[in-house]
Amino acid sequence: MSRFFLERYKDLKSYAPGEQPEDFSKFIKLNTNEMPYPPSQKVIKAIDDLQLLKLNLYPPVEFNNLKAKIAKFYDISRENIFLSNGSDEILSFIFLGFFRDGANVAFPDITYGFYNVYAQLYGSNADIIPLSSDFTINIKDYINIGKNIVIANPNAPTGICLSLSDVEKIVKGNQDNLVVIDEAYIDFGGESAVPLIKKYDNVLVVQTFSKSRSLAGARLGFAMGDRKLIDGLRKIKYSTNPYNVNRLTLTAGEASFDDDVYFNSCCKKISETREYLTKELENIGFLVLNSKANFIFAKPFNITANNLYLKLKEKGILIRYFEQERINDFVRISIGTKEDTDILLKEIRGII
């Protein structure tokens, strides 16, 4: 490491993304929870020459057109919405603006790896609360704890989802602290906490276009909450990178909200394929957690998780294995098309 790099970051363990081969035509990619389906035709048509011709100009900064569409979709108002370059950037802004320098923030031991990275980066005081032995969140661990809270719902990589009434209990039970609900996977079967933002000023709901809207490559995420929370996020954005969403991505995001039919049909196919894959793996003897996301978390039968990951990679199928205590006998498999899922099942049967 450079001698000029700050001492405080020397032990920072940064986030390890799943493998992203430059040429992924060689692989069936089931390792980073992307949609197997392309973006809507409306998105593809919207990015036309006219849009490209405007690339000499900076993009807008408030994104009012896209905010209006999201506001209509969720029956909230534009002032309650913040848009950003992927929801990872929003999470970073939240830790920077709300949880920095010794602020207390609680999250589960098994959850999205970035929370701990941001806690280290910004010097938050992280309280890491173990999930129950069945990998569920015990909501009693989060009520009236006098700390800020971040919960992914559905949780990653377990896929397990809290009910809206349980989320409300956590929000209601911590009204002097900020509760962040990361809903990256909510469209695959969970119930969103967005309605709570009208009742409580201490909840921020974070969502992304990367998973259910087939736009991981475009980088677009959004947060919804009380206007004052949104103003805090805007302040951080205008102090770091005001042009954080590019023109083509904005256009893609708007067009995606114009195609509910396609959005709903993709989400439905994913949840159907998830149920199919779950049943088939259970029949082989795998333990599969109850997922409401576009992935499953499973403990293989007759082979170690790490071996299954390696053997499938040899066969051209990428899945995710985490070398982390408590979950190193599980693999996470993103839900692909039905065809990819049948190939996966055939290879797994062959391997074990």
Ligand SMILES: *Cc1c(COP(=O)(O)O)cnc(C)c1O
């Ligand atoms: C994928 C994911 C994100 C990041 O989404 P981007 O919008 O692509 O940055 C955030 N939170 C969780 C839990 C995720 O799985």
